[in-house]
């Protein structure tokens with residue numbers, strides 16, 4: 168407790184020595200994009216920005232999600248996929264072993280080839296999908312250990328800007344903002360895909 | 376807490392951590408300049424990042440407004456720092472986390488070591504954090520028999536190569552791909568001897584090397600890029616996924632954070648999430664950003680600790696001009712545009728904070744006397760100010776610190792007053808590069824010829840306890856290097 172009191176006293180003394188001018192005002196900046204959430208042009212922009220950072224993007228009607236996902240997993244050669252307990256039943260791919268996460272161990276998850284999740288929100292301008300650990304996305308660990316992540320995004324979840332996304336999110340939830348597959352800029356400052364997170368990111372954009 | 380009264384702003388203690396170099400900047404810089412490979416590596420890497428960054432910044436229609444908003448939020452934060460920290464503490468605690476306070480590096484190291492010991496673990500995995508480098512946490516853990524494993528690729532390269540970090544964002548920026556391959560072949564157990572120097576192959580080698588560590592280590596130590604006072608949310612911005620591993624897989628998570636990282640509101644986060652990736656890695660958004668608020672039952676670490684670190688920051692806050700340096704979001708844009716950094720590299724700055732930000736931060740954290748040469752390690756060209764996403768006026772702070780150095784020496788009666796006046800005048804001329812160049816040249820010549828300069832600069836050259844001026848001044852060799860370096 169003493170360190171707390173000392174630190175706070177030091178900071179108060181520092182401010183008292185040279186009182187700063189209060190700055191409660193925030194200069195204005197752009198919070199909303201020009202297009203409303205879900206606008207087809209916005210969804211196109213999301214697709215373009217995702218592709219730019221080496222995510223694979225697919226379009227599917229609501230009814231065709233399961234088949235599209237199954238096709239992606241087959242092309243990847245995946246044999247077992249984990250899904251969160253709340254993934255919509257009609258998104259579950261056929262023709263592959265589907266494991267519903269039920270507090271699976273890290274070692275078990277690491278053996279699985281792929282994961283399918285929904286998203287909470289997507290930011291078109293930055294090519295970002297955000298997971299908030301809701302029942303259709305699951306625990307953070309399930310979208311981390313399998314090497315391929317398939318994420319299904321509905322049009323009304325697509326917003327233009329980062330501030331719009333923040334306004335839709337609940338701070339208390341664990342949040343993971345994902346912009347492309349795992350990458351590093353540590354070798355000569357070039358972006359190289361594929362380090363510790365999923366090395367392949369597939370995003371399925373539905374029409375509703 | 377050792378030699379100061381309770382409640383007086385204090386600088387970071389010596390003898391622990393990495394804020395002080397072993398030698399003055401000009402000496403270390405000369406050695407760095409003799410290494411042409413280092414300069415080639417740096418020029419290549421900083422050139423790449425500058426091009427990427429300006430391309431993605433030009434996509435943002437309101438970049439100037441975002442910078443102004445970033446500055447305003449940070450000014451507001453510093454003006455209310457004590458209450459915001461109390462608010463953060465309350466929010467983290469309410470969400471099931473435990474908050475610890477550390478007045479300095481010694482206390483922070485002890486807190487973390489005790490927390491790790493209490494879990495019984497003898498190994499921790501770390502996601503890159505400037506704060507833990509600053510306090511020398513790895514050394515403290517090792518001394519306690521705990522093995523720290525760096526999981527960030529660049530940190531791993533540095534750790535395996537028994538090297539020192541040289542950049543805030545890319546600590547191994549001084550290494551090219553061929554050198555990294557050498558380090559991996561030499562130091563990574565079980566590495567494929569046929570490893571190539573393709574960046575993708577090197578990244579894959581790191582993935583294989585660390586996988587078992589991620590799955591079996593029970594404790595992780597992280598830093599934090601932001602902490603939201605109103606919600607208790609912490610954020611880590613990263614690329615590789617090693618951050619997600621460390622923040623998700625262990626049972627215990629210990630985050631060490633400088634107290635200046637707090638921001639007031641959830642909404643404020645939106646400004647920095649736009650500024651940071653574009654200014655730092657030159658991406659619209661970095662691959663991964665994780666946010667967590669205390670403990671989430673059934674998801675991620677169930678023991679969550681936050682260590683709030685002062686270690687000299689209260690002393691920075693006490694300086695009316697210098698306190699803006701606490702606004703820094705560690706993007707490293709100022710390093711990437713700095714002509715001095717590009718030629719000397721990060722090691723020459725001694726401290727873990729290199730480049731322009733290091734030149735204004737390290738001397739304030741330690742007290743100017745302990746890093747006296749750093750405020751002079753700049754040509755005051757102003758590129759850092761233009762690049763800084765939160766508009767820190769680094770050149771003005773450099774000039775201010777030079778003047779403070781002079782004033783402190785005078786106060787300590789270590790220099791006759793006339794000389795102090797002369798150096799203060801010199802500090803003024805340093806703000807005006809042409810005048811400064813002329814004055815420095817004259818000072819150098821004055822020494823060699825044993826002749827005094829006209830007032831007010833005569834006090835400077837006549838001084839007996841002036842630090843020995845090198846035969847060639849920093850600015851002279853600097854402008855010569857510039858000529859030499861031109862392709």
Ligand code: SF4
Pocket residue numbers: 702703704705706707708709710732759762763764765766767
């Ligand atoms: S001083 Fe500005 S440019 Fe430099 S690292 Fe800090 S925020 Fe970035």
